[in-house]
Amino acid sequence: MFVRISSVHLWGLALAIVSYVSPVCADAQQGLGSGVPGAPDVSVNPNYHVYRWVKDGISYLQLNDLKGGVLMAVEVVQDQLIVLPMGSLRAVPKNGRAVDQLEEGELVYGNSDATISVKGDTFEVTVACGNPADCSTAMMQPSP
Template identity: 30%
Template sequence: MTLRGGLCCALIAFTGSAFAQTAAPAQASALGQAWPNVADQSQSPNWHAYVFFLNGVEYVQINDTNGTVHAAIGTTGGATIVLPVGVDSQNVNTSSSSTSTSTTTTVYSDSQIQITATPQSNGTTQFMAAGCSASAQCSGGRGG
C-alpha cells in the first residue's frame, strides 16, 4: 500500500469513527471559515486559533491576522491528523521529531495538543502539532 493510500485509509477510519458517535454542534460548521463565530484561543498575537468539537474530536484551525486559513488539525484519543485545509496544510508536522528555533511560536496549547508555528525562509510557515502525553506536557488554552 502506498503512503497516500495508507493516509486515506487512516483518514476514513479516523473520521468514520468520530462521525458515528453523536450529532454535530452548530459551531463545527464554521470550520474552514476566515472569521468563524467562535472565540479566538491563540496564545500568539500573530495568529488566531479557533477550536471546534464534533463527536468527541477536537479540531483546531489556525488563521493569520488577515483571516487566511493556514492549517487545521484534529485530535482525539491521542491520535492527531492534519486536515487538508489551509494554505500551509502541507507544512504541518505531527511527528514528535521536530526542532524549535528562536522564531518558533506556540500558537495553541491545551491538555490534548500543542501547536507551534515556525516561519520558513520561503515565506511559508511550518506548523508542529504534538499530542500531549507524559513525555509532552501541554498547558494553556482550553484544557490547560
C-alpha cells in the same frame, strides 16, 4: 407590451429574497474552514487566530492568519493527529514523532489536547500525550 409593476411590489419581492437568502448565507460564513468561524479565538500569539471546537469527543483546531485566511486545520482524536484538507499550508513529510519538533518555536496555541508552535514559516502541531517520543505531530509549511 409592458407590465407595470409598482415600487411596493418590487420592494416586497426584494425583501422576500433577502429574508430567504440571508439565513443560508449566514451559515455559509461560519464554521470550520471559514475566515470567521464563529468560535472563540484561543490563540496565545497576537499574530495568529486559533479556533477550537469539540464535538463527540473530537477536538478540531483551525489556524488563521490575521486577515482571516485559513492556514490549516487539524483533528485531534485521543492521542492521534489528523491534518484536514484545508488551508494554505501543506504537511511536510517526516516520521510523525515529536523527536523532530521545532527548536525554540514560538507558542501559538497550547492546551491539554495539543500545541501549535511556529518558527519562521514552519508550523508544528503536537498532540499532548504521556510519552513525548510517542506523541503524534505534524509540520506544516506554505505551498511552494
